[in-house]
Amino acid sequence: MSTVADALPGPRPVPPPAISKLGVTITTMIAMISMIMSSTMVNVAIPDIMGAFGIGQDQAHWMATGFLSAMTVSMLLNAWLVGRFGPRASFLGAVAIFMIAGVIGQTAPTYGGLVLARVAQGVCAGIIQPLAMSTVFLAYPPEERGRAMGWFGMGIVLGPTIGPTLGGIIVDTVAWRWVFTAPVPIMAVSAALALVYLPGRDPSARRPGLNIVSFVLITLAIGLFLNGITEGQRNGWDAHRSFLMLFGSALCFACFLYRESSHPAPLIQLRLFSVWQYTASAIVAFVFGAGMFGTLFLIPVMVQTVQGFTATKAGLMLLPGGMVAMAVFPIAGRLSQAVAPIWPISIGLIVFALSCVWLRDAGIATGFWTLAFLVAFGRIGLGLVIPSLNLGAMSSVPRDLVPSAAGTLNFIRMTGAAIGVNALAIIIDGRIASHLQALSATQTPGNVPLSELLAMLSDRLARIGVPASDRHGAAMTYVGQLLDMKAHELAFHDGFAVLAAAFTVGLVTTVLLMRRRGGRP
Structure with a gap:
């Protein structure tokens, strides 16, 4: 049915019908959640992958880093793809390639093949995320965009939160290879919805060059x-x-x-950074991306290697945090419309930094629910930061720059994520060796606690019938395993200390830069 507005010349500022807003939101968030979920689903499978291919953490981290770095650079293609092919075609192409890469990853015979499959999936995830952000942002009128960014932010957090849980269940009940194709059925549903709800290319829009x-x-x-x-x-x-x-x-x-x-035809519109609010948001986004994905990398690996959790238990430990984030995001979305961005961003960064400080004290004996509580507490900070950060950045730029602003902001955040995960893996790998060397140096014949432990172990080995000639060697092997576990624990403590410092830097940046212009977009 035509309306008076349909007869008016030029672009219409009125928002789409409610069903279109809902359809666009559901369609894009299903795909985005599934792809981001895939980014952390593999993290709980890393110990199994290391065992299957005989590799160490210095190589295993490329399962996460390869995905994140590919996702990072492909985000810069968002504005070109949308302008050239339209949201619907770009979305469908990315979903199709993601599904094909998942099948390749499940059947790849070498570790290099797994990494290449992850890189291909990362490229698709990088295309979808800014496309979803800009499409949802433009589908809502200005007075509803804070709430829309709240829902969008919930998708950013929900995916990586439920990913380890589903990944752990798959690893423990089926096989680790199935984590590559687990999102495929959900992606097929999102592709069917895209045919109905996502807009095609605007024929009047200029076709940008690549x-x-x-x-x-x-x-x-x-x-x-x-x-x-x-x-x-x-x-x-x-x-x-x-x-x-x-x-x-x-x-x-x-x-x-x-x-x-x-x-x-630049990939990044450098004039975006002439807008002070956008520049401040971009700096915070970099630090926040490093910290957010750093925790999602560290925690599952730590609890499996130090606490000895199964993959399923490691994933379930992150689930309460996801529920907390889901509860916080709608509130944070409304809050981002009511107050200056500086306040929810600052409070969120403080909360996240505190959770990392407390996780730094987690040890071998720390229980499941204690760890789950600390992770959930940090997700409160996550829920407070993302809606205000996105809304503050997107609302500060002209409408014609919104697709570029979305792609650039996500690019900067994921650049921080890729660098953060890579740096943390390197720090932990180096600190494990350093702590192990320092601990081993203290295990001398004059070490009274060591002598008492060896005597106790020898006595217990004698009780179960171990020959006297083998007792000392077996006891020293056990001590070596304890030292290795303790070295891992201390190295992860150092990793959380680095994350706490990163969030502190983000907090200082927020206070200094966003206060300069009053903190409002």
């Missing part, structure tokens, strides 16, 4: 940086290979910025 040189430069910059810091940890920071990678990364990034400042 700045392929800039895309290659930023991809090389991120890839060389992540490999460079990994190489530095493994072979020494003075190694020529590490230096060349890091220097090449800096050179590529400098060339990227130069090209973006003069190219008629």
Whole structure:
């Protein structure tokens, strides 16, 4: 049925019908939650993958880092894809490739094949996330966008929260390979909904060109940086290979910025950063991304290697945090409309930093519910930060820059995530070796507690019939296992200390930068 508004020339500022808003929101959030869920579902399978392929943490972290880094750079394609093909076609293409990559990951015979499948899925997730954000944002009138960003933020957190739970159940009951294809049925549902609810390409919109040189430069910059810091940890920071990678990364990034400042079709609209509110939000988003995905990487691995939890138990431990985040997000979405962004962002960062400080004290004997409570407490901070951060950034830019603003903000946040996860894996790997060396140095013949422990172990071994010639060796093997477990525990403590420091930096940035313009978009 036509209306008076349909007869008016030019673009119409009226919002779409309620059913369209609901349809767009449900369609995009189903896909986004599934893809982000996939990013953490594999984390609980990392110990099994390490055993299956005989690799250490210095290589295993690429299951997470490869996905995150690919997702990061592909976010910059959002504005070009939407302008060239429209939201619906871009969405359907990304979903199809994601499903195919999942099947490849499940059947890949080598670890390299798994990483390539994860990279392909990361590319698709990077396309979907900003597309969903900008589509949902524009589907709602200005007075409802705070609530819409609250729902959107809930999807960002819900996916990585339920991912470890589902992944743990799959690993323990079926096989770890099935974590690659578990999201496929849900993606098929989202594709069917997209055919109905997502808009096609606007025929009056200009078809932007693809700045392929800039895309290659930023991809090389991120890839060389992540490999460079990994190489530095493994072979020494003075190694020529590490230096060349890091220097090449800096050179590529400098060339990227130069090209973006003069190219008629940039991947990143640098004029976005002339808006102070957007610049402040982008800096906080980088720190927040590193901390948020850093915890989602650290916690499942820690509780399986230190506490000895099963994959299912590790995933279930994160589930209460997801429920808390779901409860907080609708409230935080309304709060973001009522107060200046600086307040919920600052409070959220403080809460998240406190949870990391308390997790730093978690040890081998720390119970399931204590850990679950600390994780859930941190998710309160997560729920407070994301809606205000997104709304403050998106509302501060002109409407024609919204797709670019969404892609750039998510790019910056996920760049922080990729660098944060990679850096944490390197820190933990190095600190395990350092702590193990320090602990081993204290195990001397004059160490009274060690002598008492060896005597107790020898006595118990004698009671179960172990020959006298084998008792000392068996007791020392057990002591070595205890030292290794303690070294892992202390290394994870260092990781949480780094995260607490990162959130503190984010808090200082929020207070200093957002207060400069009164904190309101």
